Amino acid sequence: MPLPAAQDLRPTPDQHPLAGHVMTGADVVVQVLADEGCDVLFGYSGGAILPVYDAVFRYNAEHPRSNGREPMPLVVPANEQGAGFMASGYARASGKVGVAIVTSGPGATNLVTPIRDAMADSVPMVAITGQVPTSSLGSDAFQEAPVSNIMGACAKHVFLVTEPDRLEATLRTAFEIARSGRPGPVVVDIPKNVQNAQLRFDGAGRLPIPGYRQRLHAIEHARLDDDACARFFAALAQARRPLIYAGGGVIRGDAARALRAFVDAFGVPVTTTLMGLGGFDTTHPLSLHMLGMHGTAYANYAVDDCDCLLALGARFDDRVAGVPEKFAPRAKFIAQIDIDPAEIGKVKQVHWQHVGPLAAALERLTRYGKVHGAALQLDDWHAHITQLKLAHAMAYDRGSESIQPQAAIEALNRHARGRAIVSTGVGQHQMWAAQYFDFRAPRDWLTSGSMGTMGFGLPAAIGAQFARPDALVIDLDGDGSIRMNLGEMETVTTYGLPLKIVVLNNRGDGMVRQWQKLYFGHRFAATDKSLHRKDFIKAAEADGFDWARRLARKEDLEATVAEFLAQDGPAFLEIMIDPDAGVYPMVGPGASYGQMITGEFIASRASPVVTDKKTTDMF
Amino acid sequence: MKHTLSILLQNESGALVRVAGLFAARHCNIDALTVAATHDPEVSQITVVMHGDANTLEQILRQLRKLVDVLDANSLSLVGSRDEVRLAVALPA
Numbered sequence: 133m134p135l136p137a138a139q140d141l142r143p144t145p146d147q148h149p150l151a152g153h154v155m156t157g158a159d160v161v162v163q164v165l166a167d168e169g170c171d172v173l174f175g176y177s178g179g180a181i182l183p184v185y186d187a188v189f190r191y192n193a194e195h196p197r198s199n200g201r202e203p204m205p206l207v208v209p210a211n212e213q214g215a216g217f218m219a220s221g222y223a224r225a226s227g228k229v230g231v232a233i234v235t236s237g238p239g240a241t242n243l244v245t246p247i248r249d250a251m252a253d254s255v256p257m258v259a260i261t262g263q264v265p266t267s268s269l270g271s272d273a274f275q276e277a278p279v280s281n282i283m284g285a286c287a288k289h290v291f292l293v294t295e296p297d298r299l300e301a302t303l304r305t306a307f308e309i310a311r312s313g314r315p316g317p318v319v320v321d322i323p324k325n326v327q328n329a330q331l332r333f334d335g336a337g338r339l340p341i342p343g344y345r346q347r348l349h350a351i352e353h354a355r356l357d358d359d360a361c362a363r364f365f366a367a368l369a370q371a372r373r374p375l376i377y378a379g380g381g382v383i384r385g386d387a388a389r390a391l392r393a394f395v396d397a398f399g400v401p402v403t404t405t406l407m408g409l410g411g412f413d414t415t416h417p418l419s420l421h422m423l424g425m426h427g428t429a430y431a432n433y434a435v436d437d438c439d440c441l442l443a444l445g446a447r448f449d450d451r452v453a454g455v456p457e458k459f460a461p462r463a464k465f466i467a468q469i470d471i472d473p474a475e476i477g478k479v480k481q482v483h484w485q486h487v488g489p490l491a492a493a494l495e496r497l498t499r500y501g502k503v504h505g506a507a508l509q510l511d512d513w514h515a516h517i518t519q520l521k522l523a524h525a526m527a528y529d530r531g532s533e534s535i536q537p538q539a540a541i542e543a544l545n546r547h548a549r550g551r552a553i554v555s556t557g558v559g560q561h562q563m564w565a566a567q568y569f570d571f572r573a574p575r576d577w578l579t580s581g582s583m584g585t586m587g588f589g590l591p592a593a594i595g596a597q598f599a600r601p602d603a604l605v606i607d608l609d610g611d612g613s614i615r616m617n618l619g620e621m622e623t624v625t626t627y628g629l630p631l632k633i634v635v636l637n638n639r640g641d642g643m644v645r646q647w648q649k650l651y652f653g654h655r656f657a658a659t660d661k662s663l664h665r666k667d668f669i670k671a672a673e674a675d676g677f678d679w680a681r682r683l684a685r686k687e688d689l690e691a692t693v694a695e696f697l698a699q700d701g702p703a704f705l706e707i708m709i710d711p712d713a714g715v716y717p718m719v720g721p722g723a724s725y726g727q728m729i730t731g732e733f734i735a736s737r738a739s740p741v742v743t744d745k746k747t748t749d750m751f
Numbered sequence: 752m753k754h755t756l757s758i759l760l761q762n763e764s765g766a767l768v769r770v771a772g773l774f775a776a777r778h779c780n781i782d783a784l785t786v787a788a789t790h791d792p793e794v795s796q797i798t799v800v801m802h803g804d805a806n807t808l809e810q811i812l813r814q815l816r817k818l819v820d821v822l823d824a825n826s827l828s829l830v831g832s833r834d835e836v837r838l839a840v841a842l843p844a
Contacts, residue, residue, distance in 0.1 A: 280764060280765040280768075281765065281768055284765055284768055284769050284772060285772050285776055288819075289818075289819040290765060290769075291764075292764045292765060294764065309819060341761070341819055341820075342761075342822060343759075343761070343816075343819070343820070343821050343822035343823065344819045347816060472817070473813055473816070474810065474813035474814055474816075474817060478810060
C-alpha cells in the first residue's frame with residue numbers, strides 16, 4: 133500500500149499534529165513516549181534496540197527545551213538492572229510511569245528482577261526491550277531470549293509486537309495498563325524489523341482489551357451505596373478500639389489526603405505497613421508508625437488490642453500477618469478496601485469489603501459519616517494509645533561507645549527534618565530507616581517491600597532525583613546491599629546528581645546474621661564480611677565523589693552528618709556501626725504480636741517468647 | 752474437590768502460556784486442559800480441570816480475571832460431578 137505524503141494530510145484540530153506522518157517504528161516508539169509525558173528514559177544500548185536509541189537521539193536533538201536541555205534525556209546505568217530500578221524509583225517518587233529501554237537477550241533478562249520487584253510493589257512501569265527480528269524469532273539467535281515467556285510470569289502484562297502496524301496502539305495500551313487499576317510493570321518486546329518498519333503515525337488508538345477494560349471500568353466506578361456506608365458506620369459505632377491498618381494502596385491510590393480527612397473526622401488511629409509509610413504523617417499524634425515483623429511495639433500491641441480493624445489498601449502480607457488467625461485476634465469487625473478484587477479475603481476473612489479506588493471510597497465514607505453525625509467515643513482508646521506509645525517507645529543502646537545505627541538515622545532525620553526522599557536497600561538498615569525516620573508525605577519513602585531486593589536503593593534514588601530534581605534524596609544503604617549495584621555510583625557523578633549516599637557498614641549481612649543468631653546457633657554462614665577488603669571511600673573517590681568520608685567515632689556523628697547533608701553536589705558517607713546491633717522489635721516467624729521480642733531496650737508487656745530454636749520453615 | 756473452569760481468552764501471542772503459567776506459579780495443578788477455537792477468530796476457549804478447596808478455586812478465578820487477555824473466567828456448574836472431565840473434553844468449538 134503506498135503511503136500518502138505528509139503534506140497531503142492536514143490533521144483536524146482534535147487529531148495529533150503528526151497524524152498521518154510516515155515514520156519508522158522506532159520514531160513511533162519515541163513519539164508515543166513523548167505523548168505519554170515521559171521526561172526521562174533509563175536504559176542501556178545494544179544491537180537489537182539501536183533503531184530506538186537513534187530515534188531518541190534525533191528526537192532530543194530536534195526538540196530542545198527552551199533552556200537548551202534535552203526533553204527526554206536517556207540515562208545510562210552500569211547494568212540494565214540499574215535502569216529498571218531507576219525507572220522504578222522515578223515512578224515511586226513521582227507517581228508517573230517510569231520507562232526503561234534495553235536491548236534483547238541479556239539486556240532484557242537483566243531487567244527481570246526490577247520488573248518482578250515493580251510487580252510485587254505495584255509500581256507503574258513500561259519496559260521496552262529490543263528483540264531479534266521476527267524472521268529470527270525462535271532460532272536461538274545471538275542475544276535472543278524468550279522475553280514474553282520470561283516476563284509473562286513476572287510482569288502485569290507483556291506484549292510481543294510481531295505486526296508493525298500494531299506497534300503504536302500497543303505502546304499506548306502498555307501505558308494504560310501500567311497506570312490503571314492496581315499499577316504494575318508492562319513489557320513491550322519489539323523485534324528490530326518492527327523498529328525499522330515504515331509506518332503511518334496515527335496519533336491515537338489503542339488495542340482492544342475488552343475484558344480488562346470492562347473489569348477496570350466496573351472497579352473504577354464502583355461506588356459505596358448508602359447501605360454499605362450505613363453498615364460500615366454501624367460497626368464502627370459499636371467499636372471502642374478501632375484501628376486503621378493502611379498499606380501501599382494509600383500511596384499508589386493517591387489517598388493520603390482522603391485518609392487524613394477521615395482521621396480528622398472520626399479520630400481513628402493509624403498504623404501503616406512498610407509500603408504505606410508516608411501515607412499518614414508519622415509525627416501526627418494518632419500515628420502509630422509501622423506495624424508488622426519489625427513494626428513499633430506500640431503499633432503491634434494496638435493491633436492486638438483493637439476491636440475493629442480497617443484495612444485500607446493493605447493485603448495482610450506475611451510480614452504483617454505472619455499467622456493470619458493470630459492477627460488482630462480481638463477485632464470483631466474487619467473492613468477491607470482495595471482496588472484489587474483478588475486481595476479481598478485472600479489471607480484473612482473480612483466482614484465488610486469494598487473493591488474500588490481508595491481515595492473515592494474514603495471521601496464517600498467521610499461525607500456519609502459527617503452527614504449522619506457519626507460520633508465515636510474514643511477518649512479511652514486514645515488514652516490507651518498514648519500510654520502504649522509512652523510505655524513501649526522505640527529505644528536502643530544510647531549509651532553505647534560505638535555508633536548505633538538508630539542514632540545515625542536519628543541524626544540524619546534531624547537534619548533532613550522529615551523532608552527528604554529516602555531510598556534503601558534491604559535488610560537491617562532498611563528496617564531501622566523505616567522505624568527511625570519521620571515520614572510526613574507520600575512518595576518520600578522508596579523501598580523494595582515485597583520482593584526485598586538488595587541493591588534497590590542506589591539506582592532507585594537516582595531515578596527519584598530525576599523525578600524530583602530539587603528534592604533532597606538520600607540513599608540509606610547497607611554495605612551488603614550497595615555492593616549489589618555499586619556500578620551505579622559512577623552514574624551519580626556522571627549526571628552530576630546531588631544525591632546523598634549513606635552506607636551503614638556493619639561488615640556483613642546483618643539481617644541474615646540476626647536470624648542466624650536466633651535460629652542457627654550463631655553460625656554465620658556466608659554473612660560475615662569482616663575480612664572483605666573493600667574500601668568504600670576509595671571506591672567513591674574513584675567514581676568521582678569529591679566528598680566521601682568514613683565516620684567511625686560517635687562524637688563526630690552530628691557534625692559530620694550536618695556537613696554531609698549541606699553538600700551541594702553528590703556526597704558519600706560511610707558510617708561504621710555496631711555490628712552487633714539488632715532490629716527490634718521482632719515478631720519471630722510463627723509468633724503472634726503478643727509474643728514479639730522487644731529486645732533489651734524496649735519495654736515488653738509480656739515475657740517474650742523466643743520461638744523454639746529448631747529449624748523452622750517460616751521465613 | 753475437582754473443579755472445571757471455562758476461560759474465554761483473546762487470541763494473543765503468549766496468552767495460553769500466561770494462563771497455564773498462572774496455575775503453575777500459584778501452585779495449583781492442572782488435571783486437564785483443552786483449547787478450542789470459537790465462532791470469533793479473535794477468541795479462544797480454554798477448559799481447565801483442577802482440584803483444590805473453595806479458597807483455591809476462588810483465588811485462581813480472581814487471578815485469572817486479572818490477566819489482560821482473559822475476557823472471562825468461570826467455574827462450571829457441574830463441579831465435582833463424574834461427567835465433568837468428559838464434558839470438558841467434549842465442549843464444542
